[in-house]
Amino acid sequence: MGFSERLRGENADDWNAAVGHRFVDEIFRGTVTPDVMRRYLTQDYQFIDGFVALLGMAIATADRFESRIRFAQFAAMITSDENTYFQRSFDALGVPAAEREHPVLTAPTTGFQALMREAAASRHYASCLAVLTVAEWLYLSWADRPGALPPADFIHAEWITLHNNDGFRGFVTWLRGELDRVGAAEDEPGRAVATAFFRRAVVLERAFFDHIYD
Numbered sequence: 310m311g312f313s314e315r316l317r318g319e320n321a322d323d324w325n326a327a328v329g330h331r332f333v334d335e336i337f338r339g340t341v342t343p344d345v346m347r348r349y350l351t352q353d354y355q356f357i358d359g360f361v362a363l364l365g366m367a368i369a370t371a372d373r374f375e376s377r378i379r380f381a382q383f384a385a386m387i388t389s390d391e392n393t394y395f396q397r398s399f400d401a402l403g404v405p406a407a408e409r410e411h412p413v414l415t416a417p418t419t420g421f422q423a424l425m426r427e428a429a430a431s432r433h434y435a436s437c438l439a440v441l442t443v444a445e446w447l448y449l450s451w452a453d454r455p456g457a458l459p460p461a462d463f464i465h466a467e468w469i470t471l472h473n474n475d476g477f478r479g480f481v482t483w484l485r486g487e488l489d490r491v492g493a494a495e496d497e498p499g500r501a502v503a504t505a506f507f508r509r510a511v512v513l514e515r516a517f518f519d520h521i522y523d
């Protein structure tokens with residue numbers, strides 16, 4: 310079993326709670342209320358900022374050019390297609406500029422920001438990879454419902470297709486392979502550090518979905 314699959318298995322309870330979350334059922338049915346969607350997207354936009362910074366550190370610490378290219382191409386998608394999705398959704402939901410740029414941050418959001426900042430500050434490629442892999446693999450896992458009909462509202466539909474399209478699927482497959490490769494090359498202390506980052510990220514993913522219903 311590869312490093313990525315082992316880590317997912319060790320965190321199966323929180324992982325499955327996130328992938329099968331009420332939010333996921335509701336977004337596929339198109340019934341997430343505008344209120345909940347607004348809380349989710351305004352907090353997630355702050356997550357994305359730290360996420361792109363972490364991608365930058367993965368570009369800097371990767372051990373080969375081929376990996377840097379993958380991350381750079383993914384960063385280009387996030388900062389174009391995904392960024393305009395947020396802006397169009399904020400327009401449709403009537404979110405004012407102040408709330409787009411400086412919402413009051415919730416505990417899961419500050420928790421994620423701290424986690425991503427720490428992973429980046431470690432300058433340890435395996436730890437950067439562990440956090441990035443959770444964020445993208447867990448999102449592919451919930452968004453991947455073959456045969457599901459797309460919900461009518463673009464705010465729901467595009468949030469699904471941003472996380473289950475072929476390009477995204479290919480990136481996640483590559484990310485997992487990269488974590489497997491790098492994890493196998495690490496010594497035991499290095500693997501333990503990356504393992505702890507992975508675990509914290511899974512716990513936060515679950516908390517992030519939970520808290521928009523509080």
Ligand SMILES: Cc1ncc(CO)c(N)n1
Pocket residue numbers: 353356444445448514517
């Ligand atoms: C909290 C969270 N995790 C993962 C993703 C996927 O990038 C996201 N947009 N938000």
